[in-house]
Structure formats: C-alpha cells, structure tokens
Amino acid sequence: SAVISQKPSRDICQRGTSLTIQCQVDSQVTMMFWYRQQPGQSLTLIATANQGSEATYESGFVIDKFPISRPNLTFSTLTVSNMSPEDSSIYLCSVDVPGRRYGYTFGSGTRLTVV
Amino acid sequence: DAKTTQPNSMESNEEEPVHLPCNHSTISGTDYIHWYRQLPSQGPEYVIHGLTSNVNNRMASLAIAEDRKSSTLILHRATLRDAAVYYCIPNYGGSQGNLIFGKGTKLSVKP
Numbered sequence: 001s002a003v004i005s006q007k008p009s010r011d012i013c014q015r016g017t018s019l020t021i022q023c024q025v026d027s028q029v030t031m032m033f034w035y036r037q038q039p040g041q042s043l044t045l046i047a048t049a050n051q052g053s054e055a056t057y058e059s060g061f062v063i064d065k066f067p068i069s070r071p072n073l074t075f076s077t078l079t080v081s082n083m084s085p086e087d088s089s090i091y092l093c094s095v096d097v098p099g100r101r102y103g104y105t106f107g108s109g110t111r112l113t114v115v
Numbered sequence: 116d117a118k119t120t121q122p123n124s125m126e127s128n129e130e131e132p133v134h135l136p137c138n139h140s141t142i143s144g145t146d147y148i149h150w151y152r153q154l155p156s157q158g159p160e161y162v163i164h165g166l167t168s169n170v171n172n173r174m175a176s177l178a179i180a181e182d183r184k185s186s187t188l189i190l191h192r193a194t195l196r197d198a199a200v201y202y203c204i205p206n207y208g209g210s211q212g213n214l215i216f217g218k219g220t221k222l223s224v225k226p
Contacts, residue, residue, distance in 0.1 A: 033213055042200075042202070042216045042219060045213055094159075103149060
C-alpha cells in the first residue's frame with residue numbers, strides 16, 4: 001500500500017491565523033481526501049482533491065475556509081484559514097490506492113490546537 | 116450513501132474470538148463493504164472488504180449476509196493490539212468513491 005507523510009504532526013496556533021498541512025504520498029494516486037476528526041468524534045470528509053481540477057467540498061465546508069491545492073499526483077495541501085478554537089481537531093489525508101487491493105491509506109494526522 | 120448501525124462499544128477477552136456486527140440495510144448493489152479500524156492516536160487503517168462472498172485475510176474474516184443488509188467482522192483471536200474503533204463502511208467499488216465514516220464500535224480487549 002501507499003505510504004503517506006503528513007506534516008506537521010501537531011501544532012498550536014493563535015486564533016485568526018492560518019495553518020497549511022502537507023500530505024506527500026510515495027506513489028502517484030488519482031484521488032486524495034481530506035478529513036477532520038473533532039475530539040472524541042468520528043471522521044468527517046472535508047473535500048476530495050483531484051490533480052488538475054478544483055477540489056470538491058462536502059456540505060458544511062467551503063473553499064474560503066479550507067483551501068486545497070493538488071499540484072501533482074503525489075502531493076496536496078489543506079489550509080485551515082482564519083482559525084478559531086472550534087477548528088481544533090485532527091486533520092487527516094487519505095488516498096485511494098490504485099487497484100484497491102489494500103483499500104484507502106490514511107496519514108497519521110495533524111493534531112491542531114487553536115488558542 | 117448507505118447508513119450503517121454498529122454497537123457503540125464491545126468488550127472481549129484476549130485470545131478469544133470477537134464478532135463485530137454491522138447493519139447496512141440501505142446498501143446498493145454496487146457498494147463494497149469496507150472495514151477500517153483506528154488505533155489510539157493513529158489514522159484509520161484498512162482491515163478487509165468484500166462484495167458478496169465471505170472474505171478472509173491475515174487480519175480478519177468478513178461474513179456477509181446473503182441479502183447483504185448486514186455483515187460481521189470476525190477477529191479470530193483478539194489481542195491487546197486489536198483495541199480500536201472499528202468502522203463498517205459501505206462504499207462504491209470504483210475509484211471515484213470516498214469513505215463516509217459512521218460512529219463505529221469501540222472494541223476493548225481485556226488481558
């Protein structure tokens with residue numbers, strides 16, 4: 001299966017600032033997904049990022065708040081903009097592995113605390 | 116997307132089998148049934164998936180009901196490392212699909 005490197009692993013940020021999270025995959029993948037996991041909750045899909053096109057956002061998530069870049073088939077970034085304490089969560093990227101033998105692979109996540 | 120129902124939590128003793136149930140009565144004919152688990156402080160990891168037939172791999176077995184409205188993940192001998200939240204996710208089998216997570220079942224394993 002693919003190996004995902006997600007950076008940073010954790011950060012503490014001031015409210016009103018922005019944080020960009022990077023997701024690097026060791027192989028080319030068609031689709032990359034960004035999830036949010038609020039404390040004690042399950043994962044919620046934020047958006048799907050395809051290379052060469054704009055990201056598709058789920059209901060309740062907007063591009064101005066969570067801009068996503070997907071410059072090539074191995075890399076994506078998610079920015080959490082104008083942060084508030086409610087944005088404190090774990091953010092995870094995931095990829096669809098070609099052939100689906102091993103299912104989707106997830107990064108280890110970015111634990112974000114907004115103070 | 117198909118809705119799933121799983122127990123909030125289950126307990127098992129170490130080295131005993133565990134059967135984790137999932138109801139997915141609204142599953143479509145093209146949805147695979149995926150199981151993922153999330154160990155503490157980690158991202159989810161793939162466990163197993165199937166369409167109609169029962170499936171086995173080195174981690175677990177997946178038993179799928181004949182009408183596909185329910186499935187059961189079977190851990191043959193639970194270990195302490197199997198303590199995790201287990202998610203049952205019906206998912207389109209093609210590459211355009213994404214995973215929609217429900218609340219899952221938190222499995223505790225007692226020594």
